[in-house]
Amino acid sequence: VSAERGIFRVRARAVVLAMGCRERxxxxxxxxxxxxxxxxxxxxxxxxxxxxxxxxxxxxxxxxxxxxxxxxxxxxxxxxxxxxxxxxxxxxxxxxxxxxxxxxxxxxxxxxxxxxxxxxxxxxxxxxxxxxxxxxxxxxxxxxxxxxxxxxxxxxxGLLPENELSRQAGVRINPVTRGAFVNDQLMTSVPGVFACGNVLHVHDLVDYVSEESAHAGACAARYVQEAAGLAAGEKDLPGAATELPIEATGGVRYTVPSFVSPGRMADTMKLRFRVGAVYQDRYVSVYVGDRRVSHRRKPVMAPGEMQEVTLRRADLADARPGDTVRVLLEDE
Ligand SMILES: Cc1cc2nc3c(=O)[nH]c(=O)nc-3n(C[C@H](O)[C@H](O)[C@H](O)COP(=O)(O)OP(=O)(O)OC[C@H]3O[C@@H](n4cnc5c(N)ncnc54)[C@H](O)[C@@H]3O)c2cc1C
Known part of the structure; x- marks a missing residue:
């Protein structure tokens, strides 16, 4: 819908959901x-x-x-x-x-x-x-x-992501964030449908929204180009289909994204998350399978402040299908 044209129909190979959130x-x-x-x-x-x-x-x-x-x-x-x-x-x-x-x-x-x-x-x-x-x-x-x-x-x-349209489109919704489950490309469970900003998870600051939205736009554009290439007979990128689930545990309420593909993620990727209570002097750890690949001390973490940790592509080099990436808080 637009103010100028009323209701109209657009054919698209990719859609970026960016409907924001509403106040409770x-x-x-x-x-x-x-x-x-x-x-x-x-x-x-x-x-x-x-x-x-x-x-x-x-x-x-x-x-x-x-x-x-x-x-x-x-x-x-x-x-x-x-x-x-x-x-x-x-x-x-x-x-x-x-x-x-x-x-x-x-x-x-x-x-x-x-x-x-x-x-x-x-x-x-x-x-x-x-x-x-x-x-x-x-x-x-x-x-x-x-x-x-x-x-x-x-x-x-509180703010509620505006996901009525997403649900209608069959997008799988994370009950914790009330936004879509997405992979490292910010693509939802419906191929070609991407999500970013407050409709994905509620952000503290617009700066994070802008960064995430630029990434979603770039991924959607690449998806369209690749879809056109595939239609012309090109082969899919190696490893693109293998996705590892990212599990939030041990004090971490959720992560965005929820899946990562070692075959196609960028060299580094920001995993954003929120904690469920106020924590002092804890370590944010990331495990790939049984291997700890990141361990950073944080003096204070609170539910109101979005946290982030960087995941490197190299960390996932030895990951096997069936491995899980786990993000959790540890005492030491
Ligand atoms: C009330 C409020 C105040 C805020 N103040 C600040 C601040 O001062 N500083 C700061 O850094 N952050 C602030 N934030 C944080 C906020 O997360 C970001 O500023 C940012 O605006 C979120 O961007 P967005 O694009 O995800 O959503 P929005 O900016 O909310 O944009 C979503 C847009 O989609 C439209 N839309 C929804 N559904 C449909 C539909 N079906 N069809 C067509 N259009 C649709 C909406 O009308 C809206 O224009 C505030 C958030 C809220 C809710």
Whole structure:
């Protein structure tokens, strides 16, 4: 679909999925209370302030410490609003450390970890929000409630890759990232369909998206050229069909890509991943079969910060069919 041409049909030998992600809305959260005006996703508030020049409210509580929520805490403060606090369900922030320092600490905005919103008051407009501490099972602890009179509640509670089209196309989706499983060429389980950016996995920074997207575009173009060559009778590249699965384990939640072909990967490749908790002084290790090919110390790793490790083509030289590439955290 395009604004200029409406619905139209394009024949293509390759498609790059780049539909981005959407914010998790309030309906996806179980928050008690009324449904007044003044509850926004952080991205909507960002649009109102940055593009429409409107201030969504004057006294604000933010639920969730994703990067957009943190950035909006600072932005609203600079615009003259007061941000009472940022409440985060988990015992760690979902955003980048630098955003916590620059957007909250510098303005004296408290970050309340292991807290959630338990009540929203207001008939036409938000009047107050109550937050409470949660226990290990993320359930509110009675008696810990604090009521914040305010006119606005911003939600920064996660982003969901926009994969309805991908599912329709039969693309296999990774339940952890909610994006496609891809190989080192960023090709999905459907030949000729590639994916990059936030539709593949949620990125912290646009710089990584740009890098990944350039790679997806180059791979899609090469796929089209090779498909044309094959149609003209050329032989497939040696080793292209052999793919090793990449397994995320030992504290690593997922990796992108999920498969690598030693026969056709570039000399080096970045494996991007996220960890499932906050870790200090751990080693990120990569094994090919039983052989450890990479072992790097990381002082701190947190779920909100995307990590990367470089895999070299030479590391896979001795890999046998059936081997797995494993990425995991080790104590030493
Ligand atoms: C609200 C928000 C604020 C952010 N702010 C920052 C920031 O300040 N700095 C930073 O570095 N990163 C920021 N990010 C991180 C973000 O990951 C990147 O900035 C980047 O925009 C992601 O690029 P993308 O191309 O994957 O997705 P997007 O930029 O979201 O692009 C996807 C596009 O696809 C379109 N689309 C979706 N479905 C269809 C369809 N079926 N047909 C046609 N078009 C479709 C969408 O309308 C959209 O225009 C932010 C992310 C969000 C969600």
């Amino acid at each position: 809305p309030r309906g996806a959260l179980d928050i008690c209370g009324t449904r007044p005006a003044g509850v926004y996703t952080a991205g909507t508030a960002q649009r109102l302030v940055n593009i429409d020049g409107l201030l969504p409210g004057r006294e604000v509580v933010i639920l969730g410490s994703g990067d957009i929520g943190l950035i909006m805490a600072r932005r609203l403060t600079l615009e003259g609003a007061h941000v009472a606090c940022v409440a985060e369900l988990m015992p760690y922030s979902g955003g980048l450390k630098r955003n916590i320092v620059q957007c909250l600490d510098d303005s004296g905005i408290p970050l309340k970890l292991s807290h959630t919103v338990v009540d929203v008051e207001g008939e036409r407009r938000v009047k107050a929000v109550t937050i409470a501490r949660v226990d290990d099972r993320l359930q509110p602890i009675p008696g810990t409630e604090v009521r914040y009179p305010c006119d606005t509640l911003l939600l920064s509670v």
